[in-house]
Amino acid sequence: MCGRYAASRRPEDLAGIFEIETWEPEETLEPDYNVAPTKEVYAVLDRTLKDVEDPKPVRQLRKLKWGLVPSWSRTPEGGARMINARAETVHEKPSFRRAFATRRCILPADGYYEWVTGRQERDLEVEGRKKRPRKQPYFVTPADGSVFAMAGLYEFWRDRTLPDDHPQAWWVTCSVITTEAETTPLAVAPADGPHALADIHPRMPLMLTPDRWDDWLDPARTDPGELSSLLAPPPAGLMRAFPVSTAVSNVRNNGPELLKELEAPEEGTLF
Numbered sequence: 001m002c003g004r005y006a007a008s009r010r011p012e013d014l015a016g017i018f019e020i021e022t023w024e025p026e027e028t029l030e031p032d033y034n035v036a037p038t039k040e041v042y043a044v045l046d047r048t049l050k051d052v053e054d055p056k057p058v059r060q061l062r063k064l065k066w067g068l069v070p071s072w073s074r075t076p077e078g079g080a081r082m083i084n085a086r087a088e089t090v091h092e093k094p095s096f097r098r099a100f101a102t103r104r105c106i107l108p109a110d111g112y113y114e115w116v117t118g119r120q121e122r123d124l125e126v127e128g129r130k131k132r133p134r135k136q137p138y139f140v141t142p143a144d145g146s147v148f149a150m151a152g153l154y155e156f157w158r159d160r161t162l163p164d165d166h167p168q169a170w171w172v173t174c175s176v177i178t179t180e181a182e183t184t185p186l187a188v189a190p191a192d193g194p195h196a197l198a199d200i201h202p203r204m205p206l207m208l209t210p211d212r213w214d215d216w217l218d219p220a221r222t223d224p225g226e227l228s229s230l231l232a233p234p235p236a237g238l239m240r241a242f243p244v245s246t247a248v249s250n251v252r253n254n255g256p257e258l259l260k261e262l263e264a265p266e267e268g269t270l271f
Contacts, residue, residue, distance in 0.1 A: 001084050002150070002176045002205040004248070006111040006139070006259060007041060009147065014061055014108055017147055018044045018213065023061035023191045026063055035109075037083045041066050043091065043154060045105040046217040057219055062154075064105075068175035075159060076171055077127040085153060087206055087231040088177040091224040092163045099153040101222045107176060107210060109148040110259070111141025111246055114201045116194065120132040136265045137248050138200055143187035143208075143240040151177040151216060151231065179206045179233055188240035188255045192264060197239060207234050 007032035011023055033039060043064045046057035049229035068082040085096045142148055154192070156173040181197040181204040189195045197204050209215055215221060216230050240259040247253045 001201065001203045002112050003037065003075075003083065003176055004149075004251075005035045005150075005205075006110040006178055007031070007035050007108060008033060008110055009108060010255070011042075011061055014044070014147075018061070018106065018108070019059055020061045021059045022049070027061075027063040029063060031256075032254065033256055033258045034248055034251060036251045037067050039175065040064065043105040043152060044149075044213075044217065046219055047156060047268050053125065061219070062105075062171050062172070064108075064154055064174040066176075067173055068095065068099070068155050069154060069173045071098070071155055071157055073157060077175075082175055084178045084203075085175045086203075087151075087177050088154070091228060092175060092232075096153055096185055097224075098173075099155045100227065101224070102219050103154050104219075104227075105152045105154045105174060105217055106213060107150040107152040107160060107174065108218065109150055109205075110150050112150075112205055113137050113139055113244070114270070115249070116200050116205075125170060132163055135246075135249070137244050137246060138190075138194065138241045139244045139261075140197065140200070140204070140239055140241045142270060143237055148205075149208045149213065151212075177186065177206045177231065178203045179231065181203075182233065182236055182239070184236035186241055187237045188242075190242050191266075193243060194241060196222055197241065200241060206231060207238070209229075209234050221231050223226070 002118045042064050046059055048055050049058050069076045089191055090096045090100050115137050117135050152174050153262050154174040162169040181202055183196050194200045212230050243265045248258045
């Protein structure tokens with residue numbers, strides 16, 4: 001799954017990476033090292049601009065809310081539960097299939113966090129002894145330092161309780177597509193820790209390599225079979241993972257220190 005990630009790149013950097021044609025300065029977000037569900041995040045998408053004659057889609061950097069609210073939903077409350085969409089079923093689930101057909105996006109990240117239950121706590125669980133698990137967070141990121149381009153979907157939702165000209169009349173929300181975690185060795189693995197992403201968690205965000213960006217973002221591509229081929233996992237051996245402070249477990253903590261690699265898992269959380 002993807003329940004927390006880091007996104008520190010600024011709009012001008014993302015514009016160069018993704019060949020952004022337009023973005024609104026008032027939508028600028030501060031670097032966020034602890035992105036949690038319901039927060040506003042950057043999304044790259046191709047869409048026709050309003051009030052222009054040219055119908056050609058334009059590459060945009062937009063600010064969306066993480067947690068997809070389907071267009072047919074009566075209320076937005078369920079968005080926090082729809083932060084992820086499974087690659088295996090995204091084409092058929094009522095909440096996602098329309099967005100999968102024509103409203104796809106890329107959610108840029110530095111990488112994502114995932115938590116592993118410590119060895120000692122796992123042993124206690126096996127013994128049947130009750131104890132709240134102490135989990136060690138790991139940060140997963142491209143080994144070469146490139147952007148982690150997560151496949152995503154976005155959707156529009158109209159709040160019918162507000163007038164058309166109200167600034168919050170329309171919600172634009174998004175979801176991260178996930179896939180089965182890699183079982184192949186990490187490009188760089190901690191000495192005393194997981195050696196594959198599947199050792200950390202059975203799911204992972206689907207990272208799109210640059211050769212798939214244009215096809216994924218193209219709203220003219222609507223065939224489910226053709227689109228599903230873009231959901232193949234990236235080549236193995238691109239990622240690294242390392243332990244970080246348990247401070248990231250508190251959503252109120254936010255800063256570059258959360259990405260500092262620990263020499264070893266924190267005491268009591270050994271893998």
